[in-house]
Amino acid sequence: MQWETVIGLEVHVQLATQSKIFSGASTAFGAEPNTQACAIDLGLPGVLPVLNEGAVAMAVQFGLAIDADIPETSLFERKNYFYPDLPKGYQTSQMAQPIVGRGEVELVLDDDVRKRVRIHHAHLEEDAGKSLHETFSNGMGRDMTGIDLNRAGTPLLEIVSEPDMRSAKEAVAYIRAIHAIVTYLGISDGNMAEGSMRCDVNVSVRPKGQETLGTRAEIKNVNSFRFVERAIEFEVERQIELIEDGGKVVQETRLYDPDRDETRSMRTKEEANDYRYFPCPDLLPIMLDSAYIEHQRTTLPELPTDKRNRFETSLGLSAYDAGVLSATRPTAEYFEAVLAVCGDAKQAANWVQGELSAHLNRENIDISNSPVTPEQLGGLIQRVLDDTINGKAAKQVFAALWNNEGASADEVIDTRGLKQVTDTGAIEAMIDQVIADSPVQVAQYRDAEPEKRGKMIGYFVGQVMKASRGTANPQQVNGVLKQKLDEA
Numbered sequence: 091m092q093w094e095t096v097i098g099l100e101v102h103v104q105l106a107t108q109s110k111i112f113s114g115a116s117t118a119f120g121a122e123p124n125t126q127a128c129a130i131d132l133g134l135p136g137v138l139p140v141l142n143e144g145a146v147a148m149a150v151q152f153g154l155a156i157d158a159d160i161p162e163t164s165l166f167e168r169k170n171y172f173y174p175d176l177p178k179g180y181q182t183s184q185m186a187q188p189i190v191g192r193g194e195v196e197l198v199l200d201d202d203v204r205k206r207v208r209i210h211h212a213h214l215e216e217d218a219g220k221s222l223h224e225t226f227s228n229g230m231g232r233d234m235t236g237i238d239l240n241r242a243g244t245p246l247l248e249i250v251s252e253p254d255m256r257s258a259k260e261a262v263a264y265i266r267a268i269h270a271i272v273t274y275l276g277i278s279d280g281n282m283a284e285g286s287m288r289c290d291v292n293v294s295v296r297p298k299g300q301e302t303l304g305t306r307a308e309i310k311n312v313n314s315f316r317f318v319e320r321a322i323e324f325e326v327e328r329q330i331e332l333i334e335d336g337g338k339v340v341q342e343t344r345l346y347d348p349d350r351d352e353t354r355s356m357r358t359k360e361e362a363n364d365y366r367y368f369p370c371p372d373l374l375p376i377m378l379d380s381a382y383i384e385h386q387r388t389t390l391p392e393l394p395t396d397k398r399n400r401f402e403t404s405l406g407l408s409a410y411d412a413g414v415l416s417a418t419r420p421t422a423e424y425f426e427a428v429l430a431v432c433g434d435a436k437q438a439a440n441w442v443q444g445e446l447s448a449h450l451n452r453e454n455i456d457i458s459n460s461p462v463t464p465e466q467l468g469g470l471i472q473r474v475l476d477d478t479i480n481g482k483a484a485k486q487v488f489a490a491l492w493n494n495e496g497a498s499a500d501e502v503i504d505t506r507g508l509k510q511v512t513d514t515g516a517i518e519a520m521i522d523q524v525i526a527d528s529p530v531q532v533a534q535y536r537d538a539e540p541e542k543r544g545k546m547i548g549y550f551v552g553q554v555m556k557a558s559r560g561t562a563n564p565q566q567v568n569g570v571l572k573q574k575l576d577e578a
Contacts, residue, residue, distance in 0.1 A: 091334070092298040095326050096306075097261050097291065098253035101268050102246050103278045104217070104286040105148045111216050111245035112139030112182065112373075119284050123238035127219070131243035133178030139372050141166075145245040146376060148277035149189045149214050150386045152247060155271050155393055156209055158193025160383050166214075166370040175219030175237050183248075185367050188213035189376060190247075195271070196395050197263040202409040207264050208252040217244040241285070247277075253292065253303065258322035262315050265289060266417070270394040274419045288313045293325045295333070304329070305339040309346050309353055321346035325353050397422055405435040414443055420458045431468025434475055441471055445488050462491045470499035482560045483508040510563050517554075517566050521574060524553040535575055547571060 110117055113130035130137045153160045165187040168180040190212035197205045219239035249268060255261045269287060272278040280287050288311050294304035307325060312318050324346075329339050344353040392400070394416050401412035415425045421442070428438040446467065450457055470491065474484050487502045496502035503509055525532055528550065535546050547568070554567050 093295045093326075093330050094298045094300075095256055095258075095322075096253045096294045096296060096303055097255035097257075097322060098306075099249075099251045099255070099261060099264060099292070100290040101249040101251075101265065102217075102288050102290075103152075103249065103268070103272050103280075105145050105245040105247055106276065106278050107142055107144045107148070107245055109142060110243035111142045111145050111214065113243055115243060117244050119281075119286075121240055123222075123236065123240060125240065127239035127242050131216075131239065133180075139182065141373060141376070142245060145214060145247075146189070146378075147386060148245075148275070149212065149247050150378065150383060151275050151277060151390060152212060152249075152272065153190035153193060154383070154387050154390060155275060156190075156193035156195055158209060158212070159191030160378065161187065161189070161191055162378055163187060164189040164213075164376045164378075166373040166376075167367045168370050169215075169365045169367055171365055173218060174235070175221050175239065175242070177219075177239070177242075181216060181218060182370055182373070183215035184213035187375075195251075195264065195267050197260060197267055198398070198409075198413055199260065199263055202413075205260065207254045207260075207267075210250045210252050212247055212249040215246050215248060217241045217246050247272075253294075258319040258326075261291065261322055262319050265315060265318060267394070270417060270419075274391055274394055276391075282313045282315075285313065289318065291318060291321060291325075293322055293329070294339070295326060295329045305341050307339065307341070307353070308343050310343055310356065312346055317346055317348055320348070320351055321353055324351065328353065391419075401435075405429075407435055407439055411436075411439045411443065415439060418457075420456065424457050424460070424464050427464030428468045428471070431465055432471035432475065434471065437471050437475065438468070441467055441488075445485065449488075449492055461494060462488065466491050466498060473499050473503060477510055477563065479503055479508050479510050480560070480562075480564055482555075483510065486560075507559075508561060510561050514566065514570070517558075517562055518570055518574075520554050520557045520562065521550075521567070521570050524550055524557065525574060528553065532575065543575075547575065550575065 107117060109115060110131060113128050115128040115131055116126045118126070130139055150160055164184060166182055167185055169183045169185070170180045172179060188211045192211065193209040194206045195209060197207060199205060219237055219242040222236040222238055224236070251264065255264055269280045272287070273280045278286055282288065291309040291312055292306045293309065294306035296302065296304040307329070309321050309325060312321055325344070332339060340358055342358045343356045345356050346353050398412045398416040401407045401416055402409060407415070414421075416422050425438060425442050428442060429435055432438055446457075446460065446462065450460060470484060470487055473479050473487070474481065479487065483503075486506065486508060487499050490496050490502040490506070491499065496505065531549055535543055538546060550571050551564065551567055554562055554571065555564070
């Protein structure tokens with residue numbers, strides 16, 4: 091039997107406010123445990139939450155970016171459940187009337203295939219604390235779990251998709267698209283390692299052609315693109331094998347263990363949990379008029395899909411190049427700054443994706459912290475375009491700039507004497523000397539069939555480039571060499 095995978099995602103995005111969603115406590119990452127949780131975050135008696143206006147603006151901006159419905163009225167509710175890191179016994183969230191309604195996100199898959207994934211809604215909520223399962227001791231040799239409430243009250247935007255994805259690759263493409271949108275908007279840093287973005291993955295399988303959805307399993311709190319892909323692949327295989335062996339998939343919550351590369355059951359979920367949602371008595375409804383929504387629209391930057399399309403249509407880049415260069419806002423901004431200096435989109439794309447990317451990856455440096463500035467790289471490309479240096483010398487100049495051995499490409503070129511030799515007389519003199527010093531190779535070249543000479547000429551080119559210390563213009567060298575070697 092052939093099977094179809096059905097995937098829906100709930101992506102939790104930490105909003106980039108400096109304070110929490112209902113209090114003035116800091117949201118800074120990395121503080122000592124339980125040093126950034128105030129009485130409001132803990133829900134102590136007598137406290138009143140106050141909504142963070144910045145979180146509202148960020149949610150609306152996201153909604154506009156995915157062309158979603160933005161309702162005039164949205165409500166906060168209390169979602170009641172017990173968990174050790176939720177001291178209030180409830181989470182302030184939204185369900186019946188969320189701040190962002192239906193929208194959609196465009197995915198770009200392999201071979202530039204486009205697919206749209208529907209967004210059911212996105213809602214604001216507060217985060218809970220964090221349970222730390224490292225080994226703590228109570229002094230009697232018993233292991234304990236620590237509770238860090240620093241995250242309690244951190245503003246989250248939970249983005250709920252429809253079950254429109256059909257493979258792990260589509261799911262990863264969707265998460266990358268969400269990541270690109272929120273980071274372009276500046277409403278989140280998207281740092282999955284620090285918990286700024288994580289997702290719950292709902293996976294089921296069904297026979298191909300069947301309309302009814304299969305029984306789903308929910309994989310909680312997956313925090314990397316790679317883990318999402320691996321978790322889905324494992325879970326799909328697990329469910330198919332279970333059904334084909336005569337078993338039945340149970341609706342349950344699972345976790346992904348990256349060390350074992352497997353999902354494991356956490357708890358069964360035969361029925362939807364009764365969270366006893368009811369309107370939060372401490373928070374008024376959010377009322378948004380059209381003027382406010384239009385003001386937020388004016389703050390939107392050029393979004394990833396629009397930038398990608400512009401790179402293709404206006405700059406003439408390939409779909410692949412445009413996709414890579416628009417994938418993150420820092421990369422796009424770096425590329426456009428290089429282009430502003432050198433004026434050649436293709437060369438700028440090649441250098442950013444080639445030499446620069448290789449150095450960044452090798453030393454695990456983000457492009458925002460590149461030792462080579464866009465102005466320096468643009469200046470280097472200019473010197474390649476105007477034939478001041480050749481490709482080999484350009485790599486030497488780049489290495490020098492990377493190691494902070496010069497303030498500009500021009501300075502490195504002058505200091506190292508890398509300026510390309512284009513004087514025909516000087517090149518001919520070097521070629522004559524190489525030919526005179528290589529009688530055996532010249533004879534072999536002239537005795538060879540014409541179709542074989544193309545490969546053999548490389549020896550002479552190499553000798554001339556060696557004699558010029560790499561500064562001779564390769565095109566001129568090839569042309570003059572061929573003319574002289576082909577003479578009877």
